Amino acid sequence: METLxxxxxxxxxxxxxxLEIVVRCxxxxxxxFTPTRKKVLEILLEEHRALGAYEILEKLRADGISxxxxxxxxxxxxxxxxxxxxxxxxxxxxxxxxxLGKAHSPAxxxxxxxxxxxxxxxxxxxxxxxxTAQNAGFLIENTVIEAQGLCPKCQRDSVG
Amino acid sequence: METLxxxxxxxxxxxxxxLEIVVRCxxxxxxxFTPTRKKVLEILLEEHRALGAYEILEKLRADGISxxxxxxxxxxxxxxxxxxxxxxxxxxxxxxxxxLGKAHSPAxxxxxxxxxxxxxxxxxxxxxxxxTAQNAGFLIENTVIEAQGLCPKCQRDSVG
DNA sequence: GCTATTAATGTTATACTATAACATACTATA
DNA sequence: TATAGTATGTTATAGTATAACATTAATAGC
Numbered sequence: 001m002e003t004l005x006x007x008x009x010x011x012x013x014x015x016x017x018x019l020e021i022v023v024r025c026x027x028x029x030x031x032x033f034t035p036t037r038k039k040v041l042e043i044l045l046e047e048h049r050a051l052g053a054y055e056i057l058e059k060l061r062a063d064g065i066s067x068x069x070x071x072x073x074x075x076x077x078x079x080x081x082x083x084x085x086x087x088x089x090x091x092x093x094x095x096x097x098x099x100l101g102k103a104h105s106p107a108x109x110x111x112x113x114x115x116x117x118x119x120x121x122x123x124x125x126x127x128x129x130x131x132t133a134q135n136a137g138f139l140i141e142n143t144v145i146e147a148q149g150l151c152p153k154c155q156r157d158s159v160g
Numbered sequence: 161m162e163t164l165x166x167x168x169x170x171x172x173x174x175x176x177x178x179l180e181i182v183v184r185c186x187x188x189x190x191x192x193f194t195p196t197r198k199k200v201l202e203i204l205l206e207e208h209r210a211l212g213a214y215e216i217l218e219k220l221r222a223d224g225i226s227x228x229x230x231x232x233x234x235x236x237x238x239x240x241x242x243x244x245x246x247x248x249x250x251x252x253x254x255x256x257x258x259x260l261g262k263a264h265s266p267a268x269x270x271x272x273x274x275x276x277x278x279x280x281x282x283x284x285x286x287x288x289x290x291x292t293a294q295n296a297g298f299l300i301e302n303t304v305i306e307a308q309g310l311c312p313k314c315q316r317d318s319v320g
Numbered sequence: 321g322c323t324a325t326t327a328a329t330g331t332t333a334t335a336c337t338a339t340a341a342c343a344t345a346c347t348a349t350a
Numbered sequence: 351t352a353t354a355g356t357a358t359g360t361t362a363t364a365g366t367a368t369a370a371c372a373t374t375a376a377t378a379g380c
Binding site: 032069070073 | 367
């Protein structure tokens with residue numbers, strides 16, 4: 001399991017490692033990891049929190065990059081399509097992938113107080129959905145699995 | 161498991177039964193199942209397909225009911241809050257509940273071709289998420305579990 | 321290298337989804 | 351029959367996403 005995001009960690013290293021993997025994967029798959037796409041990924045990597053497209057646009061503007069909506073949406077499309085980022089459907093927002101390089105059906109734990117998001121990949125993540133689908137004769141292409149609630153820190157804060 | 165929606169069934173009876181249960185539950189819980197709320201539920205029950213709020217508004221308009229956006233959103237809020245309908249986050253759309261009367265963490269199978277949606281409640285629906293959450297110290301309050309893909313009929317159609 | 325083709329970006333406009341805010345009317349209770 | 355709470359009507363606006371078309375950059379074949 002992988003819920004790093006809720007724990008203290010060396011975030012500079014965390015960002016650097018992700019970028020490195022994405023650069024390598026892009027090279028291997030002959031994808032164009034262009035400056036705009038890189039910048040958007042860097043913006044997402046800054047925080048273990050989902051960002052809306054328009055929040056990302058503001059940060060692009062601050063960097064002098066063209067900041068019309070399609071700029072962000074195109075970069076996000078690229079990142080999501082290639083598994084470098086995910087969309088959190090329950091928030092209409094986006095987050096960098098923290099399980100890079102492995103094929104996975106992501107699941108998310110989303111804190112409603114501090115907006116932190118942890119990505120996890122329980123072994124049986126899709127198993128139970130696969131069972132259900134098989135019984136129904138349904139062919140699954142992709143899954144959205146999100147839990148909203150309170151992260152450890154916010155539970156402590158709201159009790160105290 | 162419950163994936164009735166993909167199968168032929170007596171849909172008139174299906175609607176009538178759902179309405180009856182919602183009327184009874186509303187009475188028991190002293191909820192006001194008002195004409196507008198009833199109409200919106202009826203609109204949702206017509207099809208085993210998720211409808212957008214503005215699609216619902218058009219149908220309300222056809223019935224001579226005030227059709228400003230808040231009218232639909234308020235009714236949908238009521239229905240969702242009380243478990244009579246669900247929001248499909250991946251589609252920004254709404255669907256009538258087909259597992260009425262039981263507390264449940266719904267899961268959905270959504271066909272990308274015909275837009276049919278089946279609600280299911282596998283026994284272990286939330287178990288695996290609960291495990292993950294527990295390991296992370298996360299407190300789950302509600303879950304979004306959606307699979308997109310092809311329903312049995314559309315698989316056959318796309319092969320033929 | 322040159323050119324054809326495809327992929328990416330820039331830009332404007334617009335579509336789609338959702339809620340804030342405030343006035344009015346209904347319902348239940350004391 | 352006042353009153354508090356709930357529901358509705360209505361206007362305006364906020365937030366999310368994409369269509370469409372012009373321009374530029376990268377890649378492949380000659």
